[in-house]
Amino acid sequence: MLMLASLDPSAAVPGDGALVAIVAIAFGSILAMVIAGKGIEAWRKVSEVRAREESRREVAAYVAEGTITPEDAERILRAGGPKSIRETIGEALERQNIRC
DSSP: OOOOOOOOGGGSSOOHHHHHHHHHHHHHHHHHHHHHHHHHHHHHHHHHHHHHHHHHHHHHHHHHHTSSOHHHHHHHHHHTSOOOHHHHHHHHHHTTOSOO
16 A cells, blocks of 8 residues: 655654754765865875976986086076066066056
């Protein structure tokens, strides 16, 4: 025999314990995603720094064996690095993108 759902409207509303469980699961899921995101971001930064340091060592080895000059090595190392705020502002002033 097939059982029909109860027509009692209070049966559709979860009790206090169920609501607390739903909120706890939602909060825990969000927290887990935030923690995983931070872990992935940290892993990316470590990989980036490791690759940069390996490149610096390779350039230093080329200088040591005399393949490139120290001046060329300095230019190579500066080419990939982030610009300082002063350099960025100075370039913008030269192009007259910023008016004083």
